[in-house]
Amino acid sequence: MQSIVSSYHLCLPPPPPVLRHRLICQSLPPIRLPSRRSPTSLRLFPCAVSRESEMAAAAKEDGQDPRIPKIASSIRVIPDFPKPGIMFQDITTLLLDTEAFKDTIDIFVERYKGKGISVVAGVEARGFIFGPPIALAIGAKFVPMRKPKKLPGKVISEEYSLEYGTDKIEMHVGAVEPGERAIIIDDLIATGGTLAAAIRLLERVGVKIVECACVIELPELNGREKLGEAPLFILVTSDAA
Amino acid sequence: MFAAENGLKGDPRLEAISAAIRVVPDFPKKGIMFQDITTLLLDHKAFKHTIDIFVDRYKDMHISLVAGVEARGFMFGPSTALAIGAKFVPLRKPGKLPGKVISESYELEYGHDRLEMHVGAVEPRERVIIIDDLVATGGTLSAAISLMESQGAEVVECACVIGLPEVKGQHKLKGKPLYVLVEPSGLDEF
Numbered sequence: 157m158q159s160i161v162s163s164y165h166l167c168l169p170p171p172p173p174v175l176r177h178r179l180i181c182q183s184l185p186p187i188r189l190p191s192r193r194s195p196t197s198l199r200l201f202p203c204a205v206s207r208e209s210e211m212a213a214a215a216k217e218d219g220q221d222p223r224i225p226k227i228a229s230s231i232r233v234i235p236d237f238p239k240p241g242i243m244f245q246d247i248t249t250l251l252l253d254t255e256a257f258k259d260t261i262d263i264f265v266e267r268y269k270g271k272g273i274s275v276v277a278g279v280e281a282r283g284f285i286f287g288p289p290i291a292l293a294i295g296a297k298f299v300p301m302r303k304p305k306k307l308p309g310k311v312i313s314e315e316y317s318l319e320y321g322t323d324k325i326e327m328h329v330g331a332v333e334p335g336e337r338a339i340i341i342d343d344l345i346a347t348g349g350t351l352a353a354a355i356r357l358l359e360r361v362g363v364k365i366v367e368c369a370c371v372i373e374l375p376e377l378n379g380r381e382k383l384g385e386a387p388l389f390i391l392v393t394s395d396a397a
Numbered sequence: 398m399f400a401a402e403n404g405l406k407g408d409p410r411l412e413a414i415s416a417a418i419r420v421v422p423d424f425p426k427k428g429i430m431f432q433d434i435t436t437l438l439l440d441h442k443a444f445k446h447t448i449d450i451f452v453d454r455y456k457d458m459h460i461s462l463v464a465g466v467e468a469r470g471f472m473f474g475p476s477t478a479l480a481i482g483a484k485f486v487p488l489r490k491p492g493k494l495p496g497k498v499i500s501e502s503y504e505l506e507y508g509h510d511r512l513e514m515h516v517g518a519v520e521p522r523e524r525v526i527i528i529d530d531l532v533a534t535g536g537t538l539s540a541a542i543s544l545m546e547s548q549g550a551e552v553v554e555c556a557c558v559i560g561l562p563e564v565k566g567q568h569k570l571k572g573k574p575l576y577v578l579v580e581p582s583g584l585d586e587f
Contacts, residue, residue: 232496234496251486251487252518254478257475257479258479280468281471288438289475291438292444297440297444298439299435300438300468305425309433
């Protein structure tokens with residue numbers, strides 16, 4: 157999916173087609189386990205580094221996950237897609253880098269394994285690429301959240317806003333049960349509209365959203381704010397310029 | 398060819414996979430018995446069996462690339478690719494892939510559609526498998542094969558979870574081997 161369309165319009169000339177990714181600075185709240193065990197603290201990525209060329213060395217020094225720089229640099233940026241002014245974050249190049257793709261999945265799996273998560277929901281279509289490998293590795297089911305009329309049989313749907321107009325995502329009735337613990341996966345969070353709709357859909361049927369997980373965040377678009385109580389975990393952030 | 402005819406006869410995993418697939422009548426239109434693999438994805442064991450069977454088959458075939466057809470091919474392709482150490486390439490509907498693409502058209506019941514792939518995703522002489530959830534007429538897979546061959550890649554096999562009756566007895570699609578796990582499920586009796 158992409159919901160990049162919004163107020164993401166550059167006033168500056170587009171930068172040269174060089175990846176401009178930086179490591180995120182995260183102090184993440186611990187994931188709460190369902191039982192009386194003490195929460196596991198997952199403090200990854202303690203510091204931010206701003207220059208791509210120094211990422212790897214800095215990562216090692218600061219104790220950051222050394223897999224992140226390679227993941228970040230494997231993502232290609234395509235200017236002016238789907239329309240002028242948008243710098244499109246293309247994860248297909250990450251999928252062509254077997255080590256980077258494996259590392260991406262490993263990081264998510266390490267984070268979510270053994271946390272009582274029984275549902276991995278993935279948003280169409282790029283969420284379908286990252287979600288199933290994670291689901292398989294952590295022993296969870298995979299639930300696709302799809303554009304209208306793609307899922308056969310009974311569905312529930314949730315509307316969300318686009319720059320112009322609205323769209324819907326759908327999920328099968330009965331795919332999930334009340335009380336299940338879920339993560340929602342997509343390749344990227346921009347405005348957060350789609351993820352927010354996915355959260356609402358799952359919460360409507362009594363599912364607890366443990367976390368939303370994306371490879372990339374576009375922080376200038378403030379997608380996090382739309383997610384309510386649900387935490388957001390990301391590997392890479394990207395700026396426009 | 399069907400997995401049961403190719404070394405997996407009597408394999409209980411195939412039965413579990415078949416049982417996990419739901420049939421939805423009259424979708425997307427009247428008369429079509431839609432083979433819904435989403436229930437397979439909800440069954441962790443059966444989903445794992447599916448990937449394990451593909452991985453066991455391809456892991457020693459020196460496959461460098463797994464291509465998956467949008468969108469349900471995305472649900473099976475990446476896990477297979479990761480397990481065999483291959484790249485994953487999404488084959489998409491028009492207008493979805495950014496940057497330079499090549500495309501191939503294929504026939505629908507009424508009209509045509511197109512499948513696109515990134516220029517440079519596949520290199521000449523790469524050994525490729527193409528994955529989708531289901532093969533019916535083989536139109537989409539044939540287009541995918543054409544895309545691969547246009548880049549000089551060798552399609553080793555096409556792999557699908559479900560093969561409709563039209564392909565039974567056919568071992569090849571556009572000259573390429575076809576590997577299918579199960580036949581369509583019948584309608585559940587209540």
